[in-house]
Amino acid sequence: MPIDEGAAGCRLQVLREPLGRADAEELARCFHALADRGRLRLLSFIAAQPGGEACVCHLTGPLGLAQPTVSHHLRVLTEAGLLARERRGTWAYYRLVPARIAALRDALALPAVTAGVTTRSRPRRASVR
Amino acid sequence: MPIDEGAAGCRLQVLREPLGRADAEELARCFHALADRGRLRLLSFIAAQPGGEACVCHLTGPLGLAQPTVSHHLRVLTEAGLLARERRGTWAYYRLVPARIAALRDALALPAVTAGVTTRSRPRRASVR
DNA sequence: CCGATGCATCGAAGTCTGTCAATATCCACG
DNA sequence: CGTGGATATTGACAGACTTCGATGCATCGG
DSSP, X not given: OTTTHHHHHTOOOTTTSOOOHHHHHHHHHHHHHHSSHHHHHHHHHHHHXXXXXXXXXXXXXXXXXXXXXXXXXXXXXXXXXXXXXXXXXXXXXXXXXXXXXXHHHXXXXXXXXXXXOOOOSXXXXXXXX | OOTTHHHHHTOOOTTTSOOOHHHHHHHHHHHHHHSSHHHHHHXXXXXXXXXXXXXXXXXXXXXXXXXXXXXXXXXXXXXXXSEEEEEETTEEEEEEOHHHHHHHHHHTOOOHHHHXXXXXXXXXXXXXX
């Protein structure tokens, strides 16, 4: 159920303004879903399917993971809003949620200043205390 | 030392083609650095600084984390190639590495087909077996 | 109604991670 | 050289994560 709660939450900018504790938590959960080899490959394989979707039985083989493990990872990705699940008969089909992936990309948008500049020479010492 | 080893490795596309085990591992390490509330806030605060850089003593306060914890997170981010560290006198200044962040953004580029389409109504049942 | 099949959940083992106190290291300044 | 301040490293601990076998649940076919 907390699936789309984050759909809006992930419309955040990491590098444009200081992130509050809650916003950072939300984004961290999103990136955490991508921080696993198996899950990245799941996304990758699903995106590579002709129809853009795949069911669990298509994924256990190529990834070399047990079925419960695959199911678990798909759950994590779905709860992060990156995948959508649709049950058709006995099978459960998963597909990407492009909007959510785009939102994560946007979260990493660089600030205008930094975009072009690589290094500045002599930044002044900020006031400690 | 393994800092720029990944700089090239993260020039990968998650959603354009099936990811191999090693490539996925590499990318997962990159995203893992972003998968923490504290580290996201560190990036955020550093990016928000006037000069685009900050030293440790500027960051422990706003984040409410102990100095060793901040140092640890900065290390993780630096080893992921997202931050660059420069020592000036007693202080260590950290700044973003825009190229690396852009690389991570690119890794999430959507496949052309999925880019425009949000959901298709009746995906045909894939051939199981 | 029954058996088979695909998927989800549970429970457990082993590993990794975030956090901090204590301590070490590095550097500037007398 | 010795002192003090800023940062890095170490050690330890609680909590979370990955993985899989076993099991439960739902659905299709007959």
